[in-house]
Amino acid sequence: MYCPFCRHPDSRVIDSRTAEDGAAIRRRRSCPACGRRFTTQETVILMVAKRSGVTEPFNRDKIIRGVQRACQGRPVTEDQLAILAQRVEDAIRSRGSGEVPSHEVGLAILGPLRELDEVAYLRFASVYRGFESLADFEEEIAGLRRERARDRGWVAGDTEGSRPAPGTGASPPPPAEQPPPAAKELPDNREPADRERAGTR
Numbered sequence: 001m002y003c004p005f006c007r008h009p010d011s012r013v014i015d016s017r018t019a020e021d022g023a024a025i026r027r028r029r030s031c032p033a034c035g036r037r038f039t040t041q042e043t044v045i046l047m048v049a050k051r052s053g054v055t056e057p058f059n060r061d062k063i064i065r066g067v068q069r070a071c072q073g074r075p076v077t078e079d080q081l082a083i084l085a086q087r088v089e090d091a092i093r094s095r096g097s098g099e100v101p102s103h104e105v106g107l108a109i110l111g112p113l114r115e116l117d118e119v120a121y122l123r124f125a126s127v128y129r130g131f132e133s134l135a136d137f138e139e140e141i142a143g144l145r146r147e148r149a150r151d152r153g154w155v156a157g158d159t160e161g162s163r164p165a166p167g168t169g170a171s172p173p174p175p176a177e178q179p180p181p182a183a184k185e186l187p188d189n190r191e192p193a194d195r196e197r198a199g200t201r
């Protein structure tokens with residue numbers, strides 16, 4: 001590697017140590033020509049295997065570009081996108097494999113994107129998972145609502161009256177498939193019980 005100061009084509013390693021929890025090696029180098037010192041870093045290049053069989057280096061900018069399209073017109077900042085791409089990379093690298101299939105990269109985007117913006121998430125998921133009908137959207141939205149109900153109401157215990165309180169801890173919480181407390185969203189002329197009876201399945 002060339003000396004970054006004088007372009008001398010050789011350098012001497014004077015120290016070498018692992019960094020980033022063993023995911024990288026840093027070398028302190030000295031230039032024999034100008035005597036200045038600099039540091040280099042060596043990491044595994046994470047490769048993404050595309051469906052065609054071609055592999056290419058993982059590229060955070062590519063993640064950002066892919067998500068940006070789904071975020072058009074949404075209140076999502078460049079910084080948030082950069083953090084999302086970082087999270088995706090961290091998640092993939094933490095699996096300890098030097099190569100991942102491209103669809104796993106897509107999967108790793110879904111979670112952080114859902115936390116960031118639900119509309120952008122739906123757009124991205126609709127393309128990525130190949131939604132073909134309104135029913136696909138409805139199913140995904142129902143899933144988002146369930147997540148929300150789980151995140152808010154249940155844990156915080158602030159859903160009053162819409163279902164029995166969990167008690168003193170003796171009774172287990174209801175199954176996750178149960179619809180969220182959605183009484184307010186029902187038409188006025190229908191009782192929650194009617195809707196449940198008329199519901200799918």
Ligand SMILES: [Zn+2]
Nearest residue numbers: 003006031034
């Ligand atoms: Zn030099």
